[in-house]
Amino acid sequence: MTVDQVLLVSVFVLSPVVAAALVFIVAPYGRHVRAGWGPMIPARAGWILMELPSLVVFLVAGGWRAPVPAALWCLHYGHRALIYPFRARGRPMPIAIVAMGASFNLVNGWLNGRAVGDVWLWAGAAVFLVGFATNFHADTVLMGLRRPGQQGYTIPEGGLYRWVSCPNYLGELVEWCGWALLTGTWAGLAFAVFTAANLAPRALANHRWYQATFPDYPRARRALIPWLW
Ligand code: NDP
Numbered sequence: 001m002t003v004d005q006v007l008l009v010s011v012f013v014l015s016p017v018v019a020a021a022l023v024f025i026v027a028p029y030g031r032h033v034r035a036g037w038g039p040m041i042p043a044r045a046g047w048i049l050m051e052l053p054s055l056v057v058f059l060v061a062g063g064w065r066a067p068v069p070a071a072l073w074c075l076h077y078g079h080r081a082l083i084y085p086f087r088a089r090g091r092p093m094p095i096a097i098v099a100m101g102a103s104f105n106l107v108n109g110w111l112n113g114r115a116v117g118d119v120w121l122w123a124g125a126a127v128f129l130v131g132f133a134t135n136f137h138a139d140t141v142l143m144g145l146r147r148p149g150q151q152g153y154t155i156p157e158g159g160l161y162r163w164v165s166c167p168n169y170l171g172e173l174v175e176w177c178g179w180a181l182l183t184g185t186w187a188g189l190a191f192a193v194f195t196a197a198n199l200a201p202r203a204l205a206n207h208r209w210y211q212a213t214f215p216d217y218p219r220a221r222r223a224l225i226p227w228l229w
Pocket of ligand 1: 090153
């Protein structure tokens with residue numbers, strides 16, 4: 001087996017392990033941050049350090065050879081690494097979380113940059129863009145809930161928040177399913193599977209946290225999938 005194949009199989013194998021682990025150990029950042037996870041770093045620096053490797057490694061690995069997928073990858077990671085950190089008003093996060101996220105992003109950016117080719121489907125690009133818009137809108141609603149310097153939480157309303165607690169995660173998941181369809185690669189599919197493994201348990205944890213924190217939390221709202229879950 002080549003190194004790339006070992007990395008790819010590792011992402012598939014790790015996905016259910018990570019999902020199971022995250023059900024029991026909620027990742028300690030944001031509303032779930034707690035003591036015992038080592039030194040912290042401001043959210044802005046954390047997000048840049050965590051997400052920039054994806055952008056750089058994808059291009060270094062040759063992802064630029066497929067213009068449409070490369071443009072969408074750069075749209076997502078250019079935003080996530082260089083724009084989102086300056087818009088969001090999140091609390092500091094453990095360096096351990098940043099290190100884990102950056103490690104995954106290095107491997108994932110490499111695998112996707114190597115795998116992506118000339119064959120792509122417009123339908124996948126459309127799904128990706130719908131996911132990106134959903135994620136962007138949902139994150140923008142959250143940003144509007146705090147004034148500069150505030151760190152408290154309120155109930156988000158509007159858009160897909162009518163139906164789910166975490167439409168930003170739903171959008172993210174739709175994006176990477178679109179990516180898998182767009183690229184038609186195992187690396188793309190592995191990323192979509194890992195995103196679900198990572199975000200589904202966190203959506204449930206956030207949903208339960210909202211229900212426990214706000215007695216008037218809308219009863220019909222689900223965690224991640226409208227009307228279902
Ligand atoms: P959250 O929804 O937990 O938080 C997003 C931002 O909004 C944070 O700055 C948070 O502050 C703030 N916030 C959240 N809820 C409220 C509220 N009720 N009232 C006021 N402020 C609020 O998202 P994450 O931080 O987990 O993720 C951020 C982005 O990164 C999302 O778009 C997500 O999809 C993406 N992501 C993608 C992953 C992947 O696997 N591809 C993995 C993880 C994230 P604070 O930090 O203080 O809680």
